[in-house]
Amino acid sequence: MxxxxxxxxxxxxxxxxxxxxxxxxxxxxxxxxxxxxxxxxxxxxxxxxxxxxxxxxxxxxxxxxxxxxxxxxxxxxxxxxxxxxxxxxxxxxxxxxxxxxxxxxxxxxxxxxxxxxxxxxxxxxxxxxxxxxxxxxxxxYDVKSASRLPSGTFCAAVEPVSQMEQKHPDKRRICSPVSVSMALNALGCQTRLGSFLQDVFDQSAAVYGNWTFNTAAAGMRGVQSFVRRFSSLEELKDFVTPESFAVASISYGRGQLDGAPMESTAGHLVLVRGWEKRKVLVADPAAATKETVLRAYDARQFADAWLLNKKGVAYIVRKK
The missing domain is CATH 2.60.120 (Jelly Rolls)
Known part of the structure; x- marks a missing residue:
């Protein structure tokens, strides 16, 4: 088949x-x-x-x-x-x-x-x-085609949450469930971060960022959620909509993602909420405060961090 x-x-x-x-x-x-x-x-x-x-x-x-x-x-x-x-x-x-x-x-x-x-x-x-x-x-990988954004502009409303403001012993390692919970709440699926953290926790690897487990836990909350690979930012037009979000896995070194709250990371998750004027609009949970979570990253730099360094892996969280 x-x-x-x-x-x-x-x-x-x-x-x-x-x-x-x-x-x-x-x-x-x-x-x-x-x-x-x-x-x-x-x-x-x-x-x-x-x-x-x-x-x-x-x-x-x-x-x-x-x-x-x-x-x-x-x-x-x-x-x-x-x-x-x-x-x-x-x-x-x-x-x-x-x-x-x-x-x-x-x-x-x-x-x-x-x-x-x-x-x-x-x-x-x-x-x-x-x-x-x-x-x-x-x-x-061709950065020119990979970093091409959808036409026009789009920006979904998201209630920002900073992982750094959480009273959690592993707050630096919970970017994945924080990003997914922001998506769930934006779609009207009221989700308490504390309970979602418990639901995604990989008891064997002792991590919160297991891709399969984050999507499975989101799916149990009434949405459709799965792991997907992207090849171009242009594909966002079908997955970042009023009824859908993409949570992108990124990696970058010092000076490779202007305006990011961390200088570098081997692996981090951010919620993609839209695009405009050669910028990718995100909710980055690594920001120090919720007031600074909503950010705009250069499309080429973001494409490198996501589509090249992490081979375009993302969670899709969308209404059924």
Whole structure:
């Protein structure tokens, strides 16, 4: 069951899966297992991320797994996240000749040609959406086309929140849930930051920034949320709207993002709320106060920080 992709050359694929993509189903000792048909993107890929939205009772859980195909051989299945209403857990390092799992992302040692997903569930679980995204191999970046903004201007209203003002022992590490909670509240899904922090916490890796877990926790609050890869700022026109936000993962060195509250970062999340006059409008939770959270970054610098340095990874948070 192959999914068509846009003919426009991009550095990523983004696929949405449905029940028709499942090849076989089995139930053993109360565990339901769904295995998909092989999925072949339009180009070889060097990484893979799965994200899912689900509804579940307190005792239910869902395990996301994937395997990849290259050179006539399938890898084993990698565990990419265990989801439940009560907890979310990644797994100890998984590494073999095909690649390794880095908390929430399968990073391949050589490009793969196809993948399968496998879902194992126990209890009452309703899967409301499953998405896969990956990075093209080889990756090619052209800053001129990547930094082209949508036409016109757009700016969504966002109530700013500074992570630095929170009374939390790990306040410097909670940019991800703070950004997502700002998006949820802007969409009318009233969300207390404290409870959202608990819901996204990866108990195995002891981090708040697990991509799969942030989108899953948002999805449990009545929105559609998933991990997506962008190739150009122009794509924002379809995902930053009155009913949708993108939360971008960025990385930059000293002097590479003018006006940012941190001099440099190896990884940080910001809420994209619009664009105007060669600027990307964001809510940056690393600001010292909520009054300085709303900022405008140069489009070229932001494209480098996001689309080049972090291969365009983002959370989409939007109304169903």
């Amino acid at each position: 192959m999914k068509p992709l846009s003919s426009f050359r991009q550095n990523a694929f983004n696929l949405s899966h449905t029940p028709s993509d499942v090849e076989r189903t089995a139930v053993t000792d109360g565990i339901k297992t769904n295995v998909s048909f092989p999925v072949r993107p339009a180009f070889p890929f060097s990484s893979l991320v799965l994200s899912g939205n689900m509804s579940a009772d307190n005792e239910a859980c869902l395990l996301l797994e994937a395997q990849v195909y290259r050179g006539g051989e399938w890898s084993g299945f990698y565990k990419l996240g265990l989801l439940s209403a009560q907890f979310k857990r990644s797994f100890p390092p998984q590494e073999d000749t095909f690649g390794r799992v880095e908390t929430d992302e399968l990073c391949l040692s050589a490009p793969a040609e196809a993948y399968r997903f496998r879902l194992k569930s126990s209890g009452e679980v309703s899967l409301n959406g499953l998405w896969a995204c990956g990075v093209r191999a080889p990756f090619a």
